[in-house]
Every structure is written in structure tokens, then in C-alpha cells.
Amino acid sequence: MRVGLVDDSVLFREGLARLVGELGFEVAFQAGTVEALMERVAEADIVIVDVRMPPTHTDEGLVAARQLKRARPELGVLVLSHYVEAVQAAHLLGDGARGVGYLLKDRVSDLDTLADAIRRVASGGSVVDPDVVSRLLSSRRQRGVLDDLTAREREVLGLIAEGHSNTAIGDRLSISLKTVETHIGTIFSKLELFPGPDDDRRVRAVLAYLRS
Amino acid sequence: MIRFAVVLVLLIGLTALSAYGFLQTTPFPYAGLNPLDFSTIEIFREVLVAWAFIGAGLFAWRRRARTAIGALMMGVGAAWLLHGLEFLPTSPLVTVGVWLGSGAGLMGVFLGLLILAYPTGSMRSRATRTWIVLSFAYLAIRLGVAFVSPSARGNCECRGSVILKYDQSLQLELVNFADLWFAGMTLFLVAALAWRWARSSAPARRGAAPVWIAGVVMLLIAVTGESFFTFADSIVDWHPVIPSLGDLVWGQRREAFYRDLLPWVQSVSLLLVPIALLWGLLRLRLRQSAVAALAVDLGRVDRPESLVAALRRALGDPSLGVAYWSRPAQAYVDQMGEPVGLPDAAEERSVTRLDGDDAPLAALIHDPALDEQRALVDGVAAVARLAIENERLHAEVRAQLEEVRASRERIVRAADEERRRVERNIHDGAQQRLVSLSLALTMAQAQMKEASPQAAATIAEAEQELKLAIGELRELARGIHPAILGEAGLSPALEALAERSPVPVRFRCALSHRHSPLVEATAYFVAAEALTNVVKYASASSVELAAEEAEGWLHVTVADDGVGGADPSTGSGLRGLLDRVAAVGGRLSIESFAGRGTRLVAEIPCE
Numbered sequence: 001m002r003v004g005l006v007d008d009s010v011l012f013r014e015g016l017a018r019l020v021g022e023l024g025f026e027v028a029f030q031a032g033t034v035e036a037l038m039e040r041v042a043e044a045d046i047v048i049v050d051v052r053m054p055p056t057h058t059d060e061g062l063v064a065a066r067q068l069k070r071a072r073p074e075l076g077v078l079v080l081s082h083y084v085e086a087v088q089a090a091h092l093l094g095d096g097a098r099g100v101g102y103l104l105k106d107r108v109s110d111l112d113t114l115a116d117a118i119r120r121v122a123s124g125g126s127v128v129d130p131d132v133v134s135r136l137l138s139s140r141r142q143r144g145v146l147d148d149l150t151a152r153e154r155e156v157l158g159l160i161a162e163g164h165s166n167t168a169i170g171d172r173l174s175i176s177l178k179t180v181e182t183h184i185g186t187i188f189s190k191l192e193l194f195p196g197p198d199d200d201r202r203v204r205a206v207l208a209y210l211r212s
Numbered sequence: 213m214i215r216f217a218v219v220l221v222l223l224i225g226l227t228a229l230s231a232y233g234f235l236q237t238t239p240f241p242y243a244g245l246n247p248l249d250f251s252t253i254e255i256f257r258e259v260l261v262a263w264a265f266i267g268a269g270l271f272a273w274r275r276r277a278r279t280a281i282g283a284l285m286m287g288v289g290a291a292w293l294l295h296g297l298e299f300l301p302t303s304p305l306v307t308v309g310v311w312l313g314s315g316a317g318l319m320g321v322f323l324g325l326l327i328l329a330y331p332t333g334s335m336r337s338r339a340t341r342t343w344i345v346l347s348f349a350y351l352a353i354r355l356g357v358a359f360v361s362p363s364a365r366g367n368c369e370c371r372g373s374v375i376l377k378y379d380q381s382l383q384l385e386l387v388n389f390a391d392l393w394f395a396g397m398t399l400f401l402v403a404a405l406a407w408r409w410a411r412s413s414a415p416a417r418r419g420a421a422p423v424w425i426a427g428v429v430m431l432l433i434a435v436t437g438e439s440f441f442t443f444a445d446s447i448v449d450w451h452p453v454i455p456s457l458g459d460l461v462w463g464q465r466r467e468a469f470y471r472d473l474l475p476w477v478q479s480v481s482l483l484l485v486p487i488a489l490l491w492g493l494l495r496l497r498l499r500q501s502a503v504a505a506l507a508v509d510l511g512r513v514d515r516p517e518s519l520v521a522a523l524r525r526a527l528g529d530p531s532l533g534v535a536y537w538s539r540p541a542q543a544y545v546d547q548m549g550e551p552v553g554l555p556d557a558a559e560e561r562s563v564t565r566l567d568g569d570d571a572p573l574a575a576l577i578h579d580p581a582l583d584e585q586r587a588l589v590d591g592v593a594a595v596a597r598l599a600i601e602n603e604r605l606h607a608e609v610r611a612q613l614e615e616v617r618a619s620r621e622r623i624v625r626a627a628d629e630e631r632r633r634v635e636r637n638i639h640d641g642a643q644q645r646l647v648s649l650s651l652a653l654t655m656a657q658a659q660m661k662e663a664s665p666q667a668a669a670t671i672a673e674a675e676q677e678l679k680l681a682i683g684e685l686r687e688l689a690r691g692i693h694p695a696i697l698g699e700a701g702l703s704p705a706l707e708a709l710a711e712r713s714p715v716p717v718r719f720r721c722a723l724s725h726r727h728s729p730l731v732e733a734t735a736y737f738v739a740a741e742a743l744t745n746v747v748k749y750a751s752a753s754s755v756e757l758a759a760e761e762a763e764g765w766l767h768v769t770v771a772d773d774g775v776g777g778a779d780p781s782t783g784s785g786l787r788g789l790l791d792r793v794a795a796v797g798g799r800l801s802i803e804s805f806a807g808r809g810t811r812l813v814a815e816i817p818c819e
Contacts, residue, residue, distance in 0.1 A: 009644045015651030022658055052695070057636060059699040082643050082686060085696050086711060087704035105643075106682045109650040109675065111658065135711045142716035143754075211707075 001122055002028035004044030006037045006061065007080075008054055016048065016108060023115045034064045041068060046076030046122045050105070051088075062088060069097040076121035080105045084129040086136055090207055093126055098200050101127030101163070126163035126200040128207065133161040136210035148190045156183045161206045216273070223266055223290060230262070230296025231255055233309070254475065258296065261479045265289030268486035280333030284326040285489060291318035292482070311358035312351070315387065316394045321347040323485070324401050330489070339404035346397045353390040357383060413579045414530060425488040502526045503591035510599040519599055520547075526592050529579045536600070537572040544575060552577075564589055566597040574600050620795035621730070628693075628733045635693040638685065646682050650675060694736070702732040702759065706739055710757050713743050715750075715772070720758040727766065731818045734796050735759065735768045738789055738814045742770035745785055750774025750810060764819035765798075771811040778804035778812075789814070 003025045007013045010032070017027045028044040031037040034053050041047060047068065053060035065077045078101035079092060089102045101121040107129065108114045117127045137158055140146050146154055152173075159169045170180045188194065195205035234255040269285030294317065297309025312318040324347070328340040335344070360383045405424070409417065506526040510519065524532045535544035535552040544552045554575055555561035562583050564576040576596065582589050653675045660668040689695075697705040703721045710717035726732070739757060746755045752774030759768050780786035780802055789812075793800040798816035 009640075009648065011648040012644055012651065015648045015655065018655050019651055022655065051699075052639065057640070058695075062699075082639055082647075083690060083695050085700070085704065085708045087696065087700055087707055091700075106647045106650055106679060109647070109654040109679075111654060139711045139713070139716070143718075 001046065001118070002026045002044045003118065004029050004031065004037065004041060004047040006031045006034075006047055006053070006064075007050040008032050008052075008057075009050075012050075019108065019111065019114060020048075020118070023111060023118070025118060034060050037064060037068075041072070041075070044075070046078065046099075046118060048078045048080060048108075048118075051079060051081040059088075062092070065100075066092065066095060069095060069100060073097060073099075074124075075099065076118075076124075077101070078103065078117055078121050078127065080108065084132050086132050086207070086211055089128050089132050090204075090211060093128070093200070093204050093207065096204075098124040098126070098198075100200075102132070103127060103129045104131055120163060124200070125165065126203045128162050128203060130158075130162055133158050133210075136161070136207070140210055149187060153183055153187050153190075156180065157187050157206060160184065160187075160202060161210065163200070163203050216270075219286070220270070223286065226290055226293050227259060227262065229300070229305070230293035231259060233296035233299040234258060236299045236301055257476070257479050258292070261482050262289040262292040264483050264486040265292065268490045271490065280329055280335070281326065281489075284322055284329060284333075285486060287322040288319055288326060288485075291322050294318060307358050311355050314357075315354065315390055316350075317354065318351070320394055320397075321351065324397065326485075326489075327401060328404065330492075339401075339408075343397070343401065343404075346393075346400065350390060350393050350397060353386060353393055357386045357390055360386065413581055414528070425484055503588065503595055506592060507595045507598075510595060519596065519603070523576065523592060523596055526595075527578060527582055527585075527589065529582055531579055533577040534596075534600075535575045535577060537568075537574055539571060544572075564593050566593055566600065568597075568601060573597055573604075617795075617797060620791075621797070624734070624792060624795040625730055628730065631693040631733075632698065635689045635695065638689040638692070639695070643682065643685055643689065646678060646685065650678050650682065653678065693733075697732060697736050698729070701726045702735055705732075705736050706757060706759055709736070709740055709743060713747065713755070715743075715747055715752055716754045717743070718754060718756045720756070720760075722760045723766075724761075727818045730796055731766060731816055734792060734798070734816055735766055735814065738793060738800070738812075739768050739770055741785060741789055742812045745778065746770065746772045746774065746810070749778070750776075752809065761818065764817060766816040766818040768814045768816070769811070771809065773809045775806065776804045776808050776810050777806040778802060778810045 003020050005013050005016055005020070005027060007016070013030045013032070017030060020027050029040040031040060032054075037047065037049065047065075049061045049065050051059055051061040053064070062079060065079050068075055069077055076099040080103055081088070082105050084102065084104050092100050092102050099121050101117050103113075103117060108117075120127050137146065137154060141154075146157075149157065155173065156169060159172060164172065166177055166180045166184070170177045173180070191209060193202075193205055193209055195202035265285050266289035269282045269287075269289060271282070272285060273282030291312060294309050294313030297305045297313055300306050300309065324343050325335070325340065328337065328343055329335055335341075409424075503526065506522055509522050520532065520534050523534065524530055533546075533552075535546060535554060537543075538545045538549070541551065544554060546552045554563050555577060561577050562580040564578065566573045566575065574596070576589075576593060578589070653671055657668050657671040657675065660671060694705050694708065696708050701723075703723045706721055707719060710719040727735075739759070743755065743757065746752050750772045752772035755770065755772040755774075757770055759766065761767070778786060780790055786802060790800050793814050793816060796816055798814060800812070800814045802810065802812050804810040
């Protein structure tokens with residue numbers, strides 16, 4: 001799998017390149033600007049992009065990521081940021097695109113998380129930073145919105161929101177796929193949510209529900 | 213004061229003398245008339261007319277405003293009294309009485325002078341000088357009459373009077389000639405007045421009303437006087453048919469009219485003159501109460517009219533203009549700041565300067581007729597000076613306030629910019645380095661896993677610490693300036709703020725578009741500080757955070773259901789919020805009653 005790395009900090013790019021290489025992926029290119037990314041994006045199956053890029057250092061990376069997803073829907077895009085916000089996660093995923101990830105920047109120093117995120121995004125799944133999800137969950141819980149759910153159901157809901165598949169949720173919680181599916185069925189009926197069968201669609205539905 | 217007393221005594225003496233003359237009942241062949249007999253009421257009438265003028269003159273004199281006018285009025289009154297001298301039993305004064313007291317006499321001369329000199333008292337105009345020349349001629353003719361006329365009392369005995377020769381036909385000729393001469397003078401006077409009227413400005417015309425009344429009276433005297441009948445007689449004489457007709461029409465009635473009615477018409481119409489002049493003077497006094505009204509008007513903050521309009525009304529001069537002294541330009545300017553030249557002496561405009569303590573303040577440019585009402589203009593000018601000075605001070609304070617406000621806004625803007633810069637420096641510097649370091653540690657950990665699991669574990673511990681540090685730094689940078697505010701705007705930033713709040717937040721935001729960084733940052737920091745206060749002090753179970761825009765104002769509301777009792781005067785936090793909002797021209801209201809929560813509403817202008 002070919003990975004393109006886009007960040008204006010060479011130091012970070014180099015460090016990330018070594019980790020990606022260590023994980024056994026091929027680093028197709030490194031780019032320090034959006035222009036360089038656009039030039040070489042064809043060489044990669046997935047690009048990892050920082051939100052803040054030159055020239056204004058605000059959200060050029062995010063804008064470029066959404067542009068790329070519209071132009072090449074099959075391209076995996078993993079967006080990194082020093083800050084993660086539910087609003088931006090919803091924006092990224094809200095386009096209906098598959099294969100999108102949104103992670104806190106220092107999250108990639110965890111090799112397992114990085115490998116998982118690259119694979120999921122590359123295979124068309126969604127990745128949402130646990131920080132975003134946990135903040136949404138806790139703020140909804142405060143307001144009593146999720147009171148109908150059991151603790152385990154809330155755990156499952158969080159993992160759904162982070163973009164994990166049923167199998168992955170089962171693995172993480174050490175429960176059977178069947179149990180996971182039962183939980184999910186209960187959660188959706190309690191929340192009166194009827195998302196489609198795709199993982200990314202239910203991520204969007206859950207995020208939208210949690211943000212409302 | 214002594215002069216005043218002397219004049220008064222002289223006038224009273226003359227009055228007594230004249231009244232004594234009137235009292236003499238006598239058969240009187242004068243001008244072919246029946247004997248003249250003055251009743252008490254007629255004497256009273258004569259004295260009343262004289263003293264109406266004298267009184268008005270004294271009044272004007274005492275006011276020291278128009279000495280010449282006062283003197284002329286007293287002159288008219290005194291001259292009227294001379295009429296009575298004609299009837300004295302014996303005295304050279306009789307000749308004086310016939311000379312100056314009969315016909316229009318000195319009274320007519322003075323009345324004409326009075327009319328021409330009113331209201332300035334100046335006798336230098338061409339019309340006045342012409343009048344004086346004509347008057348000398350008239351008085352010379354009357355002198356002739358006096359020297360050929362007997363005393364009213366004494367037939368041709370002429371006791372005590374200076375008679376050169378008594379010749380009744382010569383006397384009649386001379387009387388007729390004098391009367392016609394005076395009628396001509398009256399026509400000249402009316403023409404002069406009409407000419408003046410045509411050239412007068414509105415305030416001058418208003419001021420001339422008493423003179424016009426006097427002029428009409430003059431005309432009445434000239435036309436209803438002896439000269440009219442002389443004129444009528446001459447026509448009657450000239451026409452072959454009319455004499456008999458004239459005798460038929462006039463006959464006895466003419467004499468009755470002459471004897472009984474004419475003096476009343478003359479006296480009553482003459483009485484109008486001092487009344488009109490007094491009214492003119494009194495109106496000036498009333499005008500001065502306009503100064504008080506002006507002061508009240510200009511003192512009002514929400515005065516309905518401009519300063520110029522108020523001044524125009526107070527002075528009755530619609531052409532009045534105000535020139536303001538501009539300190540920077542060192543010149544007079546109009547309301548729009550355009551330079552204004554003050555009229556010089558050659559132009560027919562007067563200038564009243566209003567000077568401040570150290571520099572000119574303004575100048576009123578007005579009709580020269582107002583110079584006659586110096587006291588009024590000075591009063592109005594004093595009030596205007598106060599008003600203009602007040603306005604100037606107001607303007608200065610407003611300018612200073614605006615400067616302070618702009619300066620506060622600049623400071624806040626600079627502070628915001630600094631926060632953004634610091635956050636970016638942290639982001640691009642420390643945060644980036646630490647994350648890169650974290651990647652390196654991960655790499656090291658992976659490399660050491662096989663060789664030294666112990667070292668790998670130590671590295672893993674270090675990395676955990678590093679992650680905490682990164683997290684703390686992130687929150688620090690976020691507090692300095694939230695990246696999302698610049699990236700996505702106020703609404704997402706407030707939403708993110710709500711999400712992080714430990715107290716449940718009901719978030720409501722109806723903002724359709726972005727605002728200026730200053731407005732967004734102000735709204736955000738107000739909300740952030742208010743939420744922090746809620747968490748720290750309010751013991752609230754929930755808080756409402758709302759942002760909406762209405763009519764160019766952004767309203768940010770933070771309302772909790774906590775303990776309340778927040779007081780901006782005690783906490784620097786709320787004080788800081790008040791300052792912050794005020795710096796961008798906004799308002800902050802805090803309602804906080806013990807036990808009933810706190811409601812903070814910031815209104816920020818956003819257009």
C-alpha cells in the first residue's frame with residue numbers, strides 16, 4: 001500500500017515516514033505544501049494530511065482533503081490535527097465519502113492505532129478520533145440524552161462512532177460478533193436511529209445524533 | 213440727573229404757561245374764524261397730547277438708548293404746548309406762540325425730524341438734512357405770519373406782542389403759503405420714507421412700524437389741517453360754479469368742523485405717535501425677553517432647531533448667519549467647515565463677534581438694522597457664545613471619547629492578534645517538535661523491543677509522560693486562542709466550547725455567516741469566560757449558551773441556574789468582560805440575583 005505524507009514540518013514527516021515504513025507500508029511521497037500534494041497524489045493509495053498547511057496555516061489541509069475525496073473517491077484520506085473538533089469530523093464525513101479518517105496528531109505515535117487507521121481508511125472505512133467521540137458522549141450524557149443506554153451499549157456506541165466495524169468492536173470488547181450485533185440493534189432502536197448497513201453511514205448517523 | 217430735573221421743571225413751566233393761555237377765553241378774529249373758546253376737556257386734551265410725547269421722550273431719554281430720539285419726542289411735546297402761548301393775555305411770548313405754535317409749527321418740524329431720525333437718532337442722512345433746510349424756510353414763512361398777526365387775545369391792540377404790521381390779507385396769504393409749504397414738506401417726507409422702506413431689510417421694516425404710524429399722522433395733519441381747506445378754497449375760488457356750491461356744502465358746517473372736530477382728529481391721531489414709539493421701545497424690551505427664551509431653547513439637549521435657526525428667530529433676522537472660528541485653520545468657517553469671509557465695513561452687513569477666553573469663538577453676521585438694538589444683540593450674542601462654547605466642548609469630549617474607544621479597540625485587536633500569534637508559535641514550534649519527538653520515541657521503542665525490553669518499557673513510560681505534556685500544551689494553546697475560531701468561525705468554536713464544558717450546556721446558535729475576527733473573538737472570549745465562571749462559582753446544574761444576530765448586533769447569552777450573586781464590581785473577571793465588550797462598542801448586561809442564577813448578555817455591534 002502506498003502512503004503519501006503531507007505536513008509542512010520536515011521533522012514530523014520524517015518521523016512519520018519511518019513509522020509508516022516500520023509498519024510495512026510504502027511511503028510513496030512526502031509533501032510540504034498542498035500544491036506538492038496535488039502534483040503527486042496519483043502515486044498514493046492513501047494520504048496522511050495535516051489540517052494546518054501553508055500559506056495561511058488555518059485549514060488548507062482540510063480543504064485539500066475534501067477536494068481530493070471529491071476528485072478521487074477511492075483515495076483514502078487521513079487528516080491529522082493538533083486539535084480535534086466534532087464540527088470538523090462531521091464536515092469531513094458529512095460529504096458522504098468513504099475512506100476518511102480524522103485523528104489527533106499525536107495519536108499516530110501509537111503504532112497499532114496508526115496501522116489500524118491506515119488500513120481502515122485505505123479499505124474505505126471511517127476513522128474518528130476517540131477524543132471527539134468521548135467528548136460528544138460525555139456532553140450528551142450530562143444532558144441525560146443517553147440515559148436509556150446501558151454502560152456497555154454506550155461503549156459500543158462510542159466504538160461505532162469511532163468508525164470501528166462490528167468485528168473490531170467484538171475484538172476490542174472481547175465479545176462475540178452476535179452480541180455486538182444485538183447491542184447495536186438495541187442501541188439503534190432505543191435512539192430511534194435507522195442507519196444504512198454501511199459502517200461509514202452509521203458513523204455519520206451516530207455523529208449527527210450525538211451532535212444534535 | 214440735574215439736567216433731567218431742569219428739563220422737567222422747564223417743561224412743567226411751559227405746560228403751566230400754555231394751559232394758562234388756553235384758559236383765556238377770547239373773541240378771536242384769527243384767520244377769519246369765530247372766537248375760539250377752550251373747554252376744560254380741550255385743555256386737558258392739548259396737555260395730554262404734549263405730555264404723551266414728553267413722557268415717551270423722557271422714557272427714551274432715561275433708557276439712555278436714544279438720546280436724540282428722546283429729545284426730539286420731548287421737542288414735539290414742548291412745541292405742541294407753544295400753541296397755547298398764542299392765547300396769552302400779553303407777552304412777547306404770544307409772537308413766539310404764533311410763530312412756532314400755530315399751524316403745523318415747530319411741532320410739525322420736530323415730528324418730521326423724529327420720523328426721519330427714528331430709530332437711530334442720527335440726523336446725518338440726506339433726507340434729514342433736506343428736511344431741516346425745508347423746515348428753516350417754513351419757519352421763516354411762519355415768522356412772517358407772526359410779524360403780521362395779532363395776538364389771539366388782543367385784536368390789533370397787540371398787547372405785548374411784537375407785531376410789525378397788522379395786515380389781515382397779507383397774514384392770510386402768508387398762512388396759506390406756509391400751510392402749502394408744509395404740505396409739500398409732508399409729501400417729501402412720505403416719499404423719503406417710501407424710498408427707505410423699499411431699501412429696507414425685514415428687521416428694519418419691522419422696526420419702522422412706529423414711524424409709519426407717525427408718518428400717516430403727519431399726512432393727516434397736513435391734509436386735514438388748514439392747508440387742506442386752503443387748497444379746497446383755492447379750487448372753489450377758481451371754479452365759477454363751485455363757490456355757491458361750496459358755500460352750500462361747507463357753509464356753517466365747515467366752521468363747525470374746523471372748530472370742534474379737527475382739533476380732536478389731530479390730537480387723537482397725534483397721540484398715536486408717542487404710543488407707537490413707546491410700543492417700539494417696549495417691544496425692544498419684550499425682545500430682550502427673547503434672550504431668555506433663547507437661553508432656554510439652546511440649553512435643551514434635544515433642541516428642535518439649529519443654533520442658527522434659534523438665533524434667527526430671537527433676533528427676527530432671517531438673513532442671520534453664524535461663522536465659527538476654526539482653531540486649526542485660524543479662520544472663520546461655516547457649518548460645513550468651508551471658510552467664510554467676514555463682511556467689511558463697505559458691505560451692508562453687520563458683524564457681532566463672540567470671543568472666547570483666549571481666541572475668537574464665532575461671529576454673527578446680521579442685518580445692520582439690528583445694530584439699533586445693541587442690547588438685544590449683545591444679549592443674544594452672550595447666549596450664543598455659551599451655546600457655541602458648550603457645543604465645542606461637547607464636540608471635544610465626543611472626539612476624545614471616540615479616540616479612547618478607537619484606542620481601546622486597537623488594544624483589544626492587538627491583544628487578539630498577539631494571542632493568535634502565540635498560539636501559532638506554540639503549534640508550529642513546541643507542539644510540532646514534541647509530537648515529532650513522540651514519533652521518534654515510538655520508533656526507538658520499536659527498535660529496542662527485541663534488544664532491550666526494559667529500555668523499551670522505559671521509553672514507553674517516557675512517551676506516556678510526553679503525551680500528557682502534549683495534551684497539556686494543547687489545552688494551554690487552545691485557551692490562548694482556539695484554532696477552530698479562526699478556521700471554522702464562531703458557531704463551531706462555541707459548539708466546541710459547549711462540548712468541553714463540565715456543566716451541561718444547552719447550546720443554541722443561529723449565525724448564518726462569519727463576522728470580523730474582532731467580533732468573533734470578543735463573542736468567543738465572553739462566552740468562554742462566562743462559562744468558566746459558571747463552572748467555578750455558580751454550582752449550576754445546567755447552563756444555556758446562545759448566540760444570535762439581530763439588526764446588526766450579535767447577542768451572546770450565557771444563563772445558568774446556579775446560585776447567582778455575581779457582581780462585576782467585586783470580580784476582575786466580569787470587570788474584564790465589561791471592558792472587553794465596551795472596547796468594541798458593545799454592551800454587557802449581567803443579571804444575577806442570589807439563588808436565581810446568573811444571566812449574562814453581551815451585545816456586540818457586528819456591522
